[in-house]
Amino acid sequence: MGATSADLRCPCGSTEFVVRANATQSVGLACCTNGHNAFLLDSRDVWFDVIQDSKPRQLHCRCKAHVFGLSVDYAFREGTQTVGAVSVHARCTACGAARDVFDVEIDYEPTDALVARPLDPVDDPWLKAERVELTGLWQPRDFVRVLRFAADLPKARPLFALWGTPVRETPVDEVVQHSNPRASSPLCSRARRSNHPPSRATRGGGCPSSRSTRRRT
Ligand SMILES: [Zn+2]
Ligand SMILES: [Zn+2]
Secondary structure, eight states: OOEEEEEOOOTTSOOOEEEEEETTTTEEEEEETTSOEEEETTTHHHHHHHHHHOOOEEOOOTTSOOOEEEEEEEEEOTTSSOEEEEEEEEEETTTOOEEEEEEEEEOSSOOHHHHHOSEEEOSOTTOOOOOOOOOOOOOHHHHHHHHHHHHHSTTOOOEEOOTTSOOEEOOHHHHHHHTOTTSSSOHHHHHHHHHSOOOGGGTTTTOGGGTTEEOOO
16 A cells, blocks of 8 residues: 655644544544634544534643644555545644544545545534434425425535435435436435434444444445
C-alpha cells in the first residue's frame, strides 16, 4: 500500500482544533480555534447515529491542554488512488505530545472526498433528527408524494438509510431514484427499509466485527 499524510487546516486558516472523537465508532468532530466545526473524514455518515447515545468525548492531553494540531495518514490500495484506510493523529499545541485519534478502514469507492476534504464543515453538529416511523402500503406514485411532502416540511432534514448504507442526510430525489419501480429490487421492501434505519448492530452489512469499517453501496 502507498501512503501519504496531510496536516489539517480549517478553511479560515487555523491549524489548531478542539477535538471530540469516538475511537470505537471511528468518528470525530474538530472545532478550530475560530469556532468552525467540521467532521473528520467521513464521520458525517454515522455521526447522527452516534450522538443519539452520547456525545463523543473531548480530547485532553496528559498536560491538561485540549487544543491540538491534526494530521491524517492515508493508506492507498495497491497500485490505486483509492483509500483503503485512514488514521487521524493529534499533537498537543502546548506540550507537543502526539496521540492517535482514530483509525478507519474504508470499504467503499470513490474515496476522493476523503483526500480532497478531510475536514467536512458542519454548522450545527448537535442537531438531532426527530425520527418518525411510517408504515404503509402505497402505490409507487403515492410513496414519492409522501416523501416529497415530508421533505418539504419546514426545517425538515430528510435522513434515510438506503439498503446497506448508514443513516445519512439524503436528497429525496436520490431516494426516489432508488425506489424507482423499474429498479431491480421491489419497491415495497425499499420503502420499508427507508423508514427503518438499521440498528447499530447491523451497520456495515451486519458484520459485528466491522464497526470501524465504512461501507457504502
Ligand atoms: Zn476555522
Ligand atoms: Zn500536552
